[in-house]
Amino acid sequence: MQLIEKAPAKINLSLDALYQHTDGEFEWQMIMTSIDLADYVQITLQDSPQIEVRTSKGYLPEDKRNLAYQAAQLLRHHFDIKTGAIIEIDKHIPVAAGLGGGSSDAAAVLRGLNQLWHLGLTKAELAHIGLSIDSDVPYCVYSETALVTGKGDQIQPLGDLPNFWMVVVKPEVSVSTPRILHALNCDQITDRPQTDRLLAGIQQQDAQQMTAAMANVLTPITNQRYPQIDYLMQRLTAFGAEKAQMSGSGPTVFGICRQYSRAQRIYNSMSGFCREVYLVQPLKNKNH
Numbered sequence: 001m002q003l004i005e006k007a008p009a010k011i012n013l014s015l016d017a018l019y020q021h022t023d024g025e026f027e028w029q030m031i032m033t034s035i036d037l038a039d040y041v042q043i044t045l046q047d048s049p050q051i052e053v054r055t056s057k058g059y060l061p062e063d064k065r066n067l068a069y070q071a072a073q074l075l076r077h078h079f080d081i082k083t084g085a086i087i088e089i090d091k092h093i094p095v096a097a098g099l100g101g102g103s104s105d106a107a108a109v110l111r112g113l114n115q116l117w118h119l120g121l122t123k124a125e126l127a128h129i130g131l132s133i134d135s136d137v138p139y140c141v142y143s144e145t146a147l148v149t150g151k152g153d154q155i156q157p158l159g160d161l162p163n164f165w166m167v168v169v170k171p172e173v174s175v176s177t178p179r180i181l182h183a184l185n186c187d188q189i190t191d192r193p194q195t196d197r198l199l200a201g202i203q204q205q206d207a208q209q210m211t212a213a214m215a216n217v218l219t220p221i222t223n224q225r226y227p228q229i230d231y232l233m234q235r236l237t238a239f240g241a242e243k244a245q246m247s248g249s250g251p252t253v254f255g256i257c258r259q260y261s262r263a264q265r266i267y268n269s270m271s272g273f274c275r276e277v278y279l280v281q282p283l284k285n286k287n288h
């Protein structure tokens with residue numbers, strides 16, 4: 001038996017860290033959405049007990065370091081499954097980019113094996129299991145616009161966003177999320193998102209209110225190491241984006257605009273000097 005799961009990239013419309021728990025983990029308050037840039041994860045059941053991972057990118061690990069492998073093993077052990085699976089990942093999401101590619105692959109494996117092994121788990125149960133893999137996995141199990149709180153494990157779906165386009169730009173550097181988080185001090189954050197206003201903007205389908213309330217508290221930390229982030233955000237707004245922001249711990253930045261023709265112009269302008277540029281939209285719930 002076999003199926004293919006779509007594993008979309010995630011974008012942080014906002015990212016705030018309220019405080020640090022005693023175990024060192026952060027209390028997050030984030031509004032995340034998923035975009036039409038996705039990996040495709042094919043899962044084939046096999047009688048032998050092995051989990052085998054293959055990816056379309058030669059430099060990615062295919063052993064237990066791969067988050068998709070970890071997801072499959074976690075479910076296998078949790079539910080004492082004796083058989084195995086072959087997981088083939090057709091990779092499109094840039095790696096170590098702040099787009100949650102590995103987490104989305106892991107979440108796709110959780111959703112896919114839940115079906116193929118007839119486990120009957122709810123999304124909330126899959127999200128709970130996935131948290132031990134990475135803090136973005138619970139969100140990725142849902143992969144729909146949501147308020148994400150706690151250590152990444154509290155997911156509250158918000159319904160569809162108002163219509164807008166996003167120009168997503170991945171600079172040619174890779175960022176290590178743990179290194180960025182190590183430098184984060186909640187008492188020193190100056191520019192926080194206005195989460196309540198952002199939630200109201202989404203509820204009222206008011207893109208202008210939404211963009212005015214967005215922010216990512218990790219931006220100054222990543223930008224200090226990679227100043228091209230600020231530069232690219234400035235270019236996005238200079239070319240006409242209504243808002244430019246970094247996603248996750250970076251380095252990917254994105255510009256938002258409501259008009260397709262303007263988004264296309266920004267896309268063309270950014271493509272003139274950046275290799276990895278995508279013109280995308282947030283997924284609507286019916287796309288899932």
Ligand code: ATP
Nearest residue numbers: 066067095096097098099100101102103105136177
């Ligand atoms: P996050 O912000 O959640 O850390 P990211 O988008 O910045 O995510 P990923 O693309 O998930 O980063 O990659 C981070 C690291 O995870 C890379 O060093 C990569 O080798 C490893 N990794 C493990 N499994 C995968 C996978 N299936 N796809 C991509 N990277 C993976």
